[in-house]
Amino acid sequence: MEAKKAGISLQDACAQAGARIAAMPAKQKIVTCPLCAEQFLSYEELTAHYLAEHPGCVAPVKLRMTVNGRDCSLVVEPHLTLKEVLQLHLGLTGAKQMCDRGQCGSCTVILNGRPTLSCNTLAADCDGKTVETVEGIAVNPKWQPLIDAYCRWDAMQCGYCTPGFLVAAKALLDRNPRPTEQDIKEALSGNICICGTYPRHSQAILEAVTYMVKGGAPNA
């Protein structure tokens, strides 16, 4: 209810995140050649196609990841970053591109339990790893108090950096469920917000912590 007052339909946004996760292709039935867009039914056919048609070019590699709790088999080019694979192959646009150099934190995801800059990680390095994005946090009821607190405290203006902040906050709370304001500032120090919403983030997280520790949501 509170969130609606702020002009954001939070339930819609969370439902959208759930739909995005549901729409992730668990296994690519059709593998497309990134160079000539020809389509194949298997990875083996694609590699044979590379040998025949694109000799000397770098063939895509096979990759298995668990993304937001779902297993994904992918065929990606080795020079793609995790952020590009999440956005282009899996349709998860929550991790945002801003600097693309690991300097702003907007693309933060959680890789094997560690906050990670997805623009500064090669997807090919992530074989067999577990990825959690902001969509996965949005659909998990456990983290609803955190998202509610972000809306209530209006810890965003343009909102572009917010997913990165939220993932960094979640990674902090995983490790330290009762952080102090200093812990929060430290954990979010790798995220940049050009609108300058910094003080609101620690307020929102501190409030979310009180509700999460008590085990009740303020809206309930």
Place this chain on the structure above:
Amino acid sequence: MRPFNHLNAASLEEASAALREPGAVAMAGGGDLLGALKDDIAREYPRLVVNLKTIPGLDGIEIRDGKLCLGALCLLGDLSRNETVRAVAPMVADAAAKCASPALRENTTLGGNLCQLPRCWYFRKLLNRFDCARKGGERCFAMTGDNRYHSVFGPAVFEGCDGKKHACIAVNQAELAPGLLALEAEVVTSARTLPIGEFFGVGLMSATVLEPGELVTEVRIPLPPAGTRMAYKRFSFRKSIDFPVVNVAVAILPGNEYRIALGGVAPIPRRAAAAEALLAGKELTPELAAKAGEAAVEGAKPTEANAYKLQLVKTLVKRELLAL
């Protein structure tokens, strides 16, 4: 980024063999390399990126034979939180905790931090717009250009690919280097063991003396004697996600043996030998600490734009000595 081949190395031998081929580069956390590839700073784009993180057994933190042994693939975040490192070498943990940003620290490694290429803005300019001596070119653009962040101890001279001598005034800003230098650590590579003072170097697309295919496997810190006090301090313009302009590590061993190491002031991290000699065996006083700060910049030859670094070094050395 443009396409390259990718290898998840299963062993040190496999990685070394792959890296001996021309056009292969090593990558651990990717904090340094991926930015360089995105900006396409080098003369040649690599054909193969070798992922070292899949090599097992290189991320240990343990005390062995009187030394604190840190695997090359130790993540900086783990180093900064590790109880053993905090107890034995707190300034190394402090340095790891100040490096880059929290998310980068969770994925970048000790070995990568020590081997990172310089941050000189001519060297890092995208699309190799400044084909400088460090990449095989003729000259160092920073010497005549904007060198406010560059060496105050003059250039490093090295042999270029044409066999001639070239100079470079880019500094080494590795966050962990001064602390390890002050603790007289040794670096174990896949081929040899080096004192850390001999590990750093200046070469073509390299900030170490490592040969092609040679990889850092471990860093060993001799356990400091009981009663050793140490501190690490950096000066940077931003608190987070920034490289140190100057970083200083100071250790006082029992018997008033002083060790002072400086980063960000010279092409390779250096011990302030004159300051250490001045202090040796003496009880510290505020006057002596100020004199040590002066001695730490003895022989400096700042450019017209970076004399401010001398003041930073003097003040950081004095403050850290007095704080211990």
